[in-house]
Amino acid sequence: MADNKSSSSSNNRAETESVIYICQSGTCRSKGSDAALVEIEELASSLRELDDSAAVCEVKSTGCLGYCRQGPAVSATVATKKKRNKHDSGGHSGGNYRRLTKIYTRVDTLERSAAIVEEATGGKLPPLNRLPGKRQFRLSQIRATKRREFLVSTCQWNKAMSNCIAAAAALETNDTNCSNADIDQVRREMKSILVKAGYPRASPLHLMIPSPASAFDSGDSSVARGEQGLFRKMPTAPIEGYVLWTLDRVRVASPHSATFSFHTEDVKRGTPHPRGRGKLPKPITWHVTMLGEVGSNMEGPLPWVERDYTPVSTALDWERGRCDILIKVYSDGHLTSWLKQRTSKMTALSSEQLIRQDLIRGHGGSASEAVLPPKTAMKVWLSRPIPTLSVPSLALAASNDNDDIGSPGSILLLLAGTGIVALPQILAHREPIRMLGISTPRRNHLSCPIDLIHSCREDDILMLPEIKEYCVQGLRPQHPKFCGLRNYTLLPSSRGSNNSSNTDPLPVTSPPPPFKNFFENEGNDADARINIKKCYDAAGLLQDVSNASINISQRLDENILFEAIGKLIEPFRVVVSGPDAYNIAARKHLVDDCGVDPTQVTILSA
Ligand code: FES
CATH class of the missing domain: 3.40.50.80 (Nucleotide-binding domain of ferredoxin-NADP reductase (FNR) module)
Incomplete structure (x- = not known):
């Protein structure tokens, strides 16, 4: 039985190939597509180790797919070998494969990346919180950090601050995986962004909120309503950039x-x-x-x-x-x-x-x-x-x-x-x-x-x-x-x-x-x-x-x-x-x- 299973798995691998393309153009990158690339690469390689029935999957970056406002955008092409009849000649030409391309938009969570990898390969990942090596936590941190780096590099201070607040809140509620050093690091980044945004005297502590979700994405926090009152006016100091x-x-x-x-x-x-x-x-x-x-x-x-x-x-x-x-x-x-x-x-x-x-x-x-x-x-x-x-x-x-x-x-x-x-x-x-x-x-x-x-x-x-x-x-x-x-x-x-x-x-x-x-x-x-x-x-x-x-x-x-x-x-x-x-x-x-x-x-x- 085991032999049969193994041979049918390897047959599946041989007969299906998939390529996942992740848009790395400007708008998608501003929304975290470089993090989606890391996630999809890691999840695809985990799946290869865990599920030998999953199809061979290549992960590549690509230019704009045209779905900028719904980014990060991903396209997956699954090529399945056609069944040959007795009149067909041999060979592995492109004509022997049936290709199906699907576009995925708003790939902005680890769950979404995992669903794409499973769909493109036909494999099954374990629940994300059971991925080895605290991978879920690490990948979510990579996503937040990469997006923040992009926002800072393009002087988008308001969005960068929003990202920091969400990252800090996520760290504070996940004390099993993070250390005080992680939280201090985010606070230092917030302070540095506030200085660049023209608020050198503001303290990041005023903006820390006890919620795992972004205050501004969820739309109901006191910060989003402006109750902290710190930033009601434009700064008098210069805004960098x-x-x-x-x-x-x-x-x-x-x-x-x-x-x-x-x-x-x-x-x-x-x-x-x-x-x-x-x-x-x-x-x-x-x-x-x-x-x-x-x-x-x-x-x-x-x-x-x-x-x-x-x-x-x-x-x-x-x-x-x-x-x-x-x-x-x-x-x-x-x-x-x-x-x-x-x-x-x-x-x-x-x-x-x-x-x-x-x-x-x-x-x-x-x-x-x-x-x-x-x-x-x-x-x-x-x-x-x-x-x-x-x-x-x-x-x-x-x-x-x-x-x-x-x-x-x-x-x-x-x-x-x-x-x-x-x-x-x-x-x-x-x-x-x-x-x-x-x-x-x-x-x-x-x-x-x-x-x-x-x-x-x-x-x-x-x-x-x-x-x-x-x-x-x-x-x-x-x-x-x-x-x-x-x-x-x-x-x-x-x-x-x-x-x-x-x-x-x-x-x-x-x-x-x-x-x-x-x-x-x-x-x-x-x-x-x-x-x-x-x-x-x-x-x-x-x-x-x-x-x-x-x-x-x-x-x-x-x-x-x-x-x-x-x-x-x-x-x-x-x-x-x-x-x-x-x-x-x-x-x-x-x-x-x-x-x-x-x-x-x-x-x-x-
Ligand atoms: S920038 Fe990614 S789809 Fe256009």
Whole structure:
């Protein structure tokens, strides 16, 4: 019997193979995917020792899978050997295996990692608290520590504090496995984070809570309600990694979105391209983190939330102390609704006059701009620039293996909603000296054809005048030097349509758009506001541009992608940036329907 069992187990091992891929890209790493990688590796190796019927399982890291907002994301492929009939020839070619791929999201607990390993291998792990060598406790500590390291490295102090509080609470309730030294270590880290966050006099002891769960995840602790009262105000001391910027102007771009223009003279703002003293500038695209002073919040004990934005102004502007950020305002968005509320409060004093004066004086303001009175100047904290993509590969800058990727022969950009903000920074690398003020080797310039497919809501078409200019540049005969865009396709979807692969249509019952008033002719303000129909006359704007086309209410599908990929020159790179639903659909069409190698696809969360 024993022999039979052993031979059937080894048969199972021989006939089934699985590979588990764990996303190690930026957003998932910020949510602890590097810890998920360690957990899954350890659990898979434990299972191999404990259960000889479990399938052979390889564990690998991978790039973005498109499920950024639901990260950490994991994909498992199980290959089962097909039963052969007498007509089949032998061999172990890929054709003899049936492959099944499954995506797992929110892999943020040891239990979830264990379930994935069991499902991918068909084996059975013992209860986690019976794993040898206090493995459960050790792995949970690794998860907390790795996430904290990432948050500290990206100056996300509020989330890092939340992580520390949860880690300290877990240690205090698990006194059989932890020592006082472990708790002291976490307290020291908390103290160090508080100093960096601008609260040098605050004590971590005020934040220790007797609960194993995160105060901010569970949402019901006294800390989360802000009862400790220590952090109700922004610090007066500097916040490490950030400088204060003053908001000068809000330029309304659509009923949902506006460009916020900031300036600063603080030299600590850094530069996207550090250079000098023998150091050459690294060609990258970049983003910044903004702190929204929302007060008590569920993300951590500090009075702000942290959000990443990609500026639409150039690196050269940043070095000159100016920065424009195009932001879509969501009624339920913590930071964006705070920003909208603060700006409307300040302009309410004399907004009508300001808009009028701006028009009458003709100082460069357009009908859709609002300028804030100097005495009510609003300040926000912006971080130093953080690399997003490496150039010319356009692979994620945080990924370790993009040095092996050379220059692409052509590029396809699939951008949706506010994901369009990635465009100016990418195109700036066609002329780095003029646009970025840096000199980079010619091989690092983006001197190849670039095509853009742009999906958006019809009432939120962003940056169209700039895109038109890029198209016109692309038509100029410049061979072998490429400029602007070679081809542009606009896919506007109608309001209320249920087109999940395009962008994020609002349901018909959604709250009114935040900048609606700028787009309606009402009473005496007719001069100061622009007509919504004029704003969205995309067909009129692009009518003479031969390399631009509009497909109204057409969703991004495999047919559009087949055609677009057919025009690309190998080796090509596809960059996808939009809401999660769009990124997932685009990746699926590219990889599953069009057969694009996943390593040629870069996905950014917008
Ligand atoms: S799925 Fe992991 S970063 Fe996108």
